[in-house]
Amino acid sequence: MYLKSLKLINYRNYDEEYLNFNKNINLLLGKNGQGKTNILEAIYLLSIGKSFRTNKDKDLIKFDKKNSYVGGLFEKGKEENIIEIVIGRDSKKGVKINKISIKKISQLLGNLNVVIFSPEDLKLVKEGPKERRKFIDREISQIIPLYYNYILNYNKILFQRNKLLKSNYIDKNLLDIYDEKLSDYGSYIYLYRRDFVKKIDTLARLIHKKLTDEIEELNIKYINQININVDDTYGDIKYKFLKKLKSNKIIDIQNKTTKIGPHRDDISIFINSLDVRLYGSQGQQRTASISLKLSEIELIKEEIGEYPILLLDDIFSELDQKRQQLLVDSFENVQIFITSAEDSHKRIFKNKEVNIFYVEEGRAIY
Structure with a gap:
């Protein structure tokens, strides 16, 4: 291409x-x-x-x-x-x-x-989770365009749910409807993110070894609130997510916002088993960022053949x-x-x- x-x-x-x-x-x-x-x-x-x-x-x-x-x-x-x-x-x-x-x-x-790499991407490792979620969403959407629609629909329902939580009167039946819809779209997001992170973990580890003359080993872990297992199906994930939403309902009402969901996801990045965001040098953080971006390129090649x-x-x-x-x-x-x-x-x-x-x-x- x-x-x-x-x-x-x-x-x-x-x-x-x-x-x-x-x-x-x-x-x-x-x-x-x-x-x-x-x-x-x-x-x-x-x-x-x-x-x-x-x-x-x-x-x-x-x-x-x-x-x-x-x-x-x-x-x-x-x-x-x-x-x-x-x-x-x-x-x-x-x-x-x-x-x-x-x-x-x-x-x-x-x-x-297209994969873009700018000075901002060198901050990917040490910045907040929002930047890493953006990185994940952008790349999955290129490979699986349907994922982009899941994100749009999820954010729309999330906005409506949060608006309801902030209102003076909370319609519990309407909240249940939002929970059901949120778990529908959110479970697909969880599923695709889990598989994406698993793939880039493998690719980035190989690339990072090459960039560091095999001195350092990079590992990437998907951080989510519902403890998704590697073999969980869509149905398993939806059950876990919906259960978590319902058990957290009182806390959400008190805080007037949705505390559980893929909008709170993150990835942790480790070099030689140490969290590079907390313990890595600036050089290590930059090399880890490069490895992540290069893994995007290899993953797209694997998925689309170019x-x-x-x-x-x-x-x-x-x-x-x-x-x-x-x-x-x-x-x-x-x-x-x-x-x-x-x-x-x-x-x-x-x-x-x-x-x-x-x-x-x-x-x-x-």
Whole structure:
């Protein structure tokens, strides 16, 4: 899988830009604030349907324009496909795949698979559980688009349940209905997360051994409140979740919020049996984060039969020279887009096939 070309019209600081890419390495060089990350953001938009930098689509429109367009031609499974997204200030976002409009973002997911790695991802290990849940949800949704709908529906019911818990009068029958629906969607989320964490635990452990010359062993554990077993079925999980919701009902009413559920999940990351978040050095935390991100790439390859596109946003400025080289040398047959403000970073790609784009004031010159 690789992105052949990208067309931008009135996107961020770009008026109109058409770029052709190398199927291996594409390096975007330029000073900060010139538009390098905007290109990565546009590619991510084609994959996920939203930005990784803002929740407001209108932020993607050039400040003095009414509409923004992003189009990407890509090859997957030896077939050419095109995704086009139009964002308007006064209209809903429109998405087309091969010239056919789609109604739901879940229909977009899984078409163009992308993994992004930014300086924020280096904080994945030491930040709070919300960031790790976001990491899990984003990757499962790419592999299993239906999962995205489970998350949307779960959050909708969770919001309604919490609203009821905050009200002056609590309808117990309505609360029971919410519990049933929450356990429906939540149990699927638990199931997919459990299996996902199990897979990335195996992959990340192998990758981490390679990155640390087999000195360190990485382990990842799925943390949830209902003690899911490795062989639990959907029915088993739903029974446990619903039972926990009911037993916790008085506490939820007192606290006016839902204390039990996958919205409280986390993953624990260990190096040589020690919690790296608590006891790991900064270097160990960063290497563990790299191992997690690389495991995403390998998992997508296992699941869909092709490597995803890798976006590296200013990541080299955060890594020492050894980790820079290890990161680049870890990939074969992966299309990579890299942003950097340092011209000296070209040395990392010696003897590799690379296209270099010089980005300045909303223009990318090859």
